[in-house]
Amino acid sequence: MFQSIWVNALIAGIISAFSMPLGSLTALVWTPKKRILAFLMAFGAGALLAALVIDLVGSTREKGHLLELVIGSILGSLFFIFVNQTVNNAGGFLRKPSTTLAHLTEQERCRFTQSSSRLKRIGLFQGLSHALRKQIAQVLLVGNYPQETILYRQGDPSESLYIVKQGKVGLLDPQTNLTALKTIEVNEIFGHLAFLTGSPHQTMAVVKENCQLEILHRSDFEELLEVSPELLKRTEQTLQQENIKDYLYQRHRLSLEQIKDWVTLSLRMLQEQRKIESAVKIVQKKTDFLNLARRIRRFPVFSYLPQEDLENIADRLVYRERSGGHVFFQPGDFSDRLYIIAHGEVEIVYPSHLQKAPLVLTSADSFGELSFVTGAFHTVTAIAKTDVGVWTFRKQDFGEMLQQSTHLEKGVKQFLEQPKLKDYLETRQQFESTKAAEWVEQALNSMNAGQLIPSATRMASMMSEHKDVPMAIWLGLLMDGIPEALTIGAHIITNPVSPSLLAGLFISNYPEALSSSEGMRQQGFSIPRILMMWTSIMIITGILAAVGSLVFADVPESIISLLESMAAGAMLTVISETMLPEAYAKGGSIV
Structure with missing residues (x-):
């Protein structure tokens, strides 16, 4: 039986x-x-x-x-x-x-719990109620960055403050030939002085060890100011602290009188509009960009965006004039920003294919877009052929906007599915066909899960974890x-x-x-x-x-x-x- x-x-x-x-x-x-x-x-x-x-x-x-x-x-x-x-x-x-x-959902739940607990140990948020810390934790974005990633450079807009969740970030001082200024470790905050003063960054932030950051964007911060008298009061107190005044005096060379006027104006704007007045303005030429945005070539995602999203992007752009001969990037450089030409000409040279004629780009052309989206290293050289004016859009800002704008997300997904991107990974980054398709699939899945686009060059190391x-x-x-x-x-x-x-x-x-x-x-x-x-x-x-x-x-x-x-x-x-x-x-x- x-x-x-x-x-x-x-x-x-x-x-x-x-x-x-x-x-x-x-x-x-x-x-x-x-x-x-x-x-x-x-x-x-x-x-x-x-x-x-x-x-x-x-x-x-x-x-x-x-x-x-x-x-x-x-x-x-x-x-x-x-x-x-x-x-x-x-x-x-x-x-x-x-x-x-x-698995991703569970990770997100754990992240939220840890973030809420972490905030109470950070100076700016110490003493805030548990309910408010939960609200702040809900709007924090999460980004994973490999070693040597440049998070921001001197002169970049300060639209976010950062909290180190894992790894280390080094701050370099451009005033002393990029010598090490400070190492930011787990549970420490950085970028907050520029963020709270609305002024461009005056240091350079570079990832020293593979790190995970939590990011609070200005628009989310200002929305919280609208509904939280507690956060409004804490912000007002912070703007009057000596370290804020020292930062503007030492880093931006503002006079004591200018700093006093700015504090007075900022406090009034906080009460009236729940916004922080910029202590130092950044050249952005927003109107020129908005007039050009829907005609940008080579990276057509901007044509999908409503006016509100375009204005949010314009707020994050930095405009710079460069002389003829200026090198924007070379093969092997890390791609941390997208370039859009306002006027002038830029020449793209292919060092690995010297018989190939250089590509000349003009007004309304973008460049560096493929390595920018994939997170791969540059494989070409971009040189200013004439005096040029360019807008730069940082990878960090792009990632944050991607998680906030469904229209931008839709446009980027369509860009990822174009054959030219898979061809770029295969021919220029030496990916096997299956690996290139796998990266595209992973990128789309990450976006669907509300995560940042993974770096193509890190895909092998991510799998080896x-x-x-x-x-x-x-x-x-x-x-x-x-x-x-x-x-x-x-x-x-x-x-x-x-x-x-x-x-x-x-x-x-x-x-x-x-x-x-x-x-x-x-x-x-x-x-x-x-x-x-x-x-x-x-x-x-x-x-x-x-x-x-x-x-x-x-x-x-x-x-x-x-x-x-x-x-x-x-x-x-x-x-x-x-x-x-x-x-x-x-x-x-x-x-």
Whole structure:
């Protein structure tokens, strides 16, 4: 009898998981549209949910094991969440879009909690109420920056203040040939003196160690001033402190009389308009830019923007005049800004293709746009052919605007999907075709998740942070199948495995494998490797079902009900945490 039970469990386990390699094979020849895949996933989730209710919850309830049902469901859910989090932290969240989405959401929740706690240790925000710190934490943007990234230079507009979450930032002093002025470490703030005085930066900020920054933009700060008398009062007190006056006197050479007048004017503007008056003006030529913005070539995203967004961008631009012969950048330079020509000519030289004639750009042309968006190093030289006037748009400001403007986001997504960007990564940055496509996909996914566009040149190192990603992904996929295997093993002892349970498991596994296989292909997994992973999981599912039937053979029915309830709780968590969110993200109301 025992032999027939474990053999039946083995066969039932393999049948329930056979749709996994079947789904991966389907992915090789068919890439379904998102709404079709969403329908399949929602259908599979519904089938599995029905099977759980009828065959597990229903049978347990009929036996009168309600306490086991409640306790088991909760324990199964909690256990799945714990193991899932452990595997995800090792890179297993990459196994499918739904787990990636859930992982990013959880990271964002933790970030918010940590940010609120971090603010109370920073001078400007010390003593503020918990409710206000929560409001500030909600508007903080997060950016990850590699070593040697230039966050701002002398003369750049100060539209943001920065808090170091991880890593280190070095401040360099242009007044002493860029000698080190200070090192900013975790939980310290910088850029705030320029931010609070509305004046251009007078130092240069360079990332010393790969760092993560939290960023408070001026527009968000001013919106908080509108609704928070507490923050307004703290800002007024800060503007009257001696360190603000010393900064304007020593760095901007303002006289004591000018500083006094500025403080008086700023306090009045704070009361009347909830805005800080700029102590030192920056040349921006906003009107000229706005007249030109919708005609900018080579980076056409500005043509998508409403007037309000264009004005916000104009507020962040810096205008500079350069003499003929000025070198804007050379191959190997880090791309931290986009250039837009107001007048004059700029020549683009291709050092690696000297036989190629230089490209001459004129008014309304942008340059450096491909390396600017991808975060790659420059591969060409840009030289002023004549005296020129250019606007510069910093990468930092671009990232912040991208998270604030849906119109800019839409335009950039269309730019990312253009063939010329993929061709640039392949021909100029020496990316393999699959890696170039993978970066574009990652960039779009990051934007959809509200994150900054990842640097193309850091993509390999980002992946290497999780060296055991293939194993973590395999463990994650296996983990999703363990509850159903044990369910079959435990269930078959007291009842034959019903067709409805097998059908529910089979149907739910198919779209999950179909979706995950496509995601694994985008992660660079080979087709044989994907098929081998799913096949091995199918076999292990059968083995686990057989083992479960042997281990639980002499166990009391109440324990069987508890085990079935634990499996039901785990599978219900899989449905609600991964299957349905992914289906909704792909197909919306079709779920």
